[in-house]
Each structure stands twice: as structure tokens, then as C-alpha cells.
Amino acid sequence: MLNKAITPSFIVKYLDQYVIGQEDAKKTVAVTVYSHFKKIAKSQLDGMPIAKSNMLLIGPSGTGKTLLCETLSLVLGVPFATAEATALAQSRYVNEEIEAVLQRLVDKAGGDVAKSQNGIVFIDEIDKLKSIDGQPRSVSGESVQHALLKIMEGAAVKLANGRYIDTTNILFICGGAFVGLDDIMSQSNAYRYISIQKGESQKMLHRLNTRVKPTDLFTFGLIPEFTGRLPVITRFQDLSKQMLVRIMIEPKNSIYEQFRQIFQNERVELTVEPKVFDQIADLAVEYKTGARSLRGIFEELITPILYVIPDSPDIEKVAIASLFTEPSFVRKERVK
Numbered sequence: 001m002l003n004k005a006i007t008p009s010f011i012v013k014y015l016d017q018y019v020i021g022q023e024d025a026k027k028t029v030a031v032t033v034y035s036h037f038k039k040i041a042k043s044q045l046d047g048m049p050i051a052k053s054n055m056l057l058i059g060p061s062g063t064g065k066t067l068l069c070e071t072l073s074l075v076l077g078v079p080f081a082t083a084e085a086t087a088l089a090q091s092r093y094v095n096e097e098i099e100a101v102l103q104r105l106v107d108k109a110g111g112d113v114a115k116s117q118n119g120i121v122f123i124d125e126i127d128k129l130k131s132i133d134g135q136p137r138s139v140s141g142e143s144v145q146h147a148l149l150k151i152m153e154g155a156a157v158k159l160a161n162g163r164y165i166d167t168t169n170i171l172f173i174c175g176g177a178f179v180g181l182d183d184i185m186s187q188s189n190a191y192r193y194i195s196i197q198k199g200e201s202q203k204m205l206h207r208l209n210t211r212v213k214p215t216d217l218f219t220f221g222l223i224p225e226f227t228g229r230l231p232v233i234t235r236f237q238d239l240s241k242q243m244l245v246r247i248m249i250e251p252k253n254s255i256y257e258q259f260r261q262i263f264q265n266e267r268v269e270l271t272v273e274p275k276v277f278d279q280i281a282d283l284a285v286e287y288k289t290g291a292r293s294l295r296g297i298f299e300e301l302i303t304p305i306l307y308v309i310p311d312s313p314d315i316e317k318v319a320i321a322s323l324f325t326e327p328s329f330v331r332k333e334r335v336k
């Protein structure tokens with residue numbers, strides 16, 4: 001069903017064009033979706049049900065979890081829909097909300113139910129469904145886990161128009177920040193007592209040490225049946241200042257590129273000096289929202305310039321050398 005050219009390394013290379021860093025996550029996700037679609041293809045031949053590998057992406061907010069899933073659906077050419085677990089938990093009728101998510105997936109497939117049945121659903125903020133003893137809200141978090149469990153496993157769900165969508169082959173990816181998980185892990189980790197000999201792989205030990213175990217997720221507050229449906233777990237790292245700089249410049253549709261395009265449409269060349277990206281990244285590190293604050297800061301810098309540009313057709317070039325100095329303008333020679 002997947003194009004033959006789509007191998008795990010092909011997927012990673014594609015993701016690299018949009019998602020900066022997160023190398024481990026990219027590889028794990030690529031291998032998982034690749035084998036997912038292989039399994040579906042095989043199951044269509046031999047009729048055996050597939051053992052699905054739904055995924056859990058753990059990592060701080062604004063580090064690229066949603067972006068990676070979106071980009072993944074593009075490279076695979078399958079429909080993609082997202083949902084927020086918190087919105088599900090706040091709704092009075094969880095099942096109706098879940099139906100709505102699946103309906104969005106069908107819409108993304110242009111109404112083609114068969115196509116949507118091979119799609120990807122991303123459910124964000126899954127960590128907010130944790131159950132906390134004695135809190136009424138936790139009851140709903142747990143019941144949402146139960147409701148999701150059913151569709152992640154595979155079920156026929158009736159849509160509003162009376163048609164059914166079968167979720168058996170839909171890949172579910174859950175995401176969350178899981179604040180506090182590291183403390184839980186540091187208490188449960190057995191491997192740190194293993195010492196390794198010369199020549200043995202330090203890398204493998206590190207792998208084992210940073211592995212999230214299902215029991216860590218129970219301790220965190222997910223129910224065992226739910227974590228059981230998420231056999232593949234991968235982590236997203238905090239973005240360093242250097243990565244934040246790269247995010248503004250490198251991706252195909254980077255913030256810088258987008259604004260250069262907007263200026264170009266006004267026949268103006270925009271140049272932003274490296275120092276400015278450095279300054280913006282410094283601020284973004286302060287804000288602690290990953291890459292999320294980059295666009296806002298950049299827009300604040302650019303908006304006053306975009307305000308004057310349409311009224312000043314003589315401006316040919318704009319150069320910004322620092323966040324804290326006025327931009328310099330190059331104007332056309334006046335024709336006398």
C-alpha cells in the first residue's frame with residue numbers, strides 16, 4: 001500500500017526537512033510506521049489480524065511532536081487528524097467527541113472511508129488524563145482512557161451519517177509532556193546498577209537507562225490497559241538554543257523563509273543577521289515553551305516594518321542587524 005520508495009530512512013530524510021533534531025524519535029517513528037503498513041499489507045493477503053504498534057511520544061511542549069506527526073502523514077500520503085485529550089475529558093459525551101475526531105479523519109480523506117481507515121490519529125495531552133486518587137476530574141480522565149482504549153484496539157464506530165468506520169488499521173499516536181516522569185523513572189530504574197566492561201556499549205546502557213517502562217506510566221497515572229495499547233514509546237528532547245536558531249532558518253518553510261516570501265511579494269528583499277536569530281533564541285529559551293514562542297517574537301520585530309512597506313514603494317531592501325536597533329532601509333534612487 002505504501003509506495004515502494006518509502007523506507008524508514010526515506011521517511012527520516014523527509015522529516016529532516018521540517019523537524020530539527022529529535023533524531024531518536026524520528027528513527028523510532030519511521031521504523032514503526034513502516035512496519036505498521038507492511039503488517040497491514042500482509043494482513044490483507046493472509047487475513048490474519050495485525051498486532052498494532054500505536055505510539056506514545058513523550059516530551060516537553062513545543063519540541064515538535066505535533067509537527068512530526070503532521071509531516072509524517074504528508075510523506076506517507078495518508079489522512080491525519082488530531083485531538084486533544086483534555087478536550088475529550090471536558091466533554092460530557094466522550095464517545096460523540098471521539099466520533100467527531102474520526103469524522104474529521106474521513107473528511108481529510110475526502111469522504112473516502114476506506115482511505116481514512118489507513119489514516120493516523122494524533123491525540124495530544126494524553127498525560128492530562130492521569131487518574132489522581134480522590135479527585136472528581138480524574139474519574140473523567142480514566143473514563144476517557146477507557147473510551148480511547150476501545151478505538152485504539154480496533155472497533156467499528158458509527159458516524160453521524162450512519163456509516164461505520166473500522167479503526168483496526170488506524171495508527172494512533174499519543175503525545176504528552178509527562179511532567180514528573182523523570183522522578184518516577186529515577187526511582188524505578190534497575191539498570192543503573194549494571195556496570196559495563198571495556199568494549200561493551202555505553203550507548204546500549206544509556207538506552208536502557210532512559211527507557212520509559214509501562215510501570216512508570218502506571219505510577220504516573222495511566223491505567224495499565226491503556227499503556228498496554230502503546231507498545232512503542234519515544235522521547236523528544238528539550239530544544240537547545242542552537243536548535244532554536246536552526247528552526248527559524250533551516251526548515252523548508254522556516255519562519256525566516258516565510259517572511260522573506262512576504263517581503264518578496266512586496267518587491268522588497270529582507271535580510272536578517274545571524275545575531276538577531278541568536279537574540280530571539282535567547283528569549284525563547286527564557287520563555288520555556290520550546291520553539292513555540294519563536295514566531296511571536298519574530299512577528300513583533302517584523303510587524304512595524306510590514307506596516308510601512310506597502311506605503312513606501314521606494315524601499316528596495318530591509319536589513320535587520322539586531323533586535324535592539326532600528327532596521328536599515330535601502331531606497332530606490334528617485335527618478336528626477
Ligand SMILES: Nc1ncnc2c1ncn2[C@@H]1O[C@H](COP(=O)(O)OP(=O)(O)O)[C@@H](O)[C@H]1O
Pocket residue numbers: 018019020021022059060061062063064065066067068247251290291292
Ligand atoms: N524540532 C522542531 N523542528 C522544527 N520546528 C519545531 C520543532 N519543534 C517545534 N517546532 C515548531 O514549534 C511549534 C510548536 O511545535 P509542536 O510540534 O506543536 O510542539 P509539541 O506538539 O511538541 O508541543 C510549531 O510551529 C513547530 O513548527
Ligand SMILES: [Mg+2]
Pocket residue numbers: 062065066067124175
Ligand atoms: Mg502538540
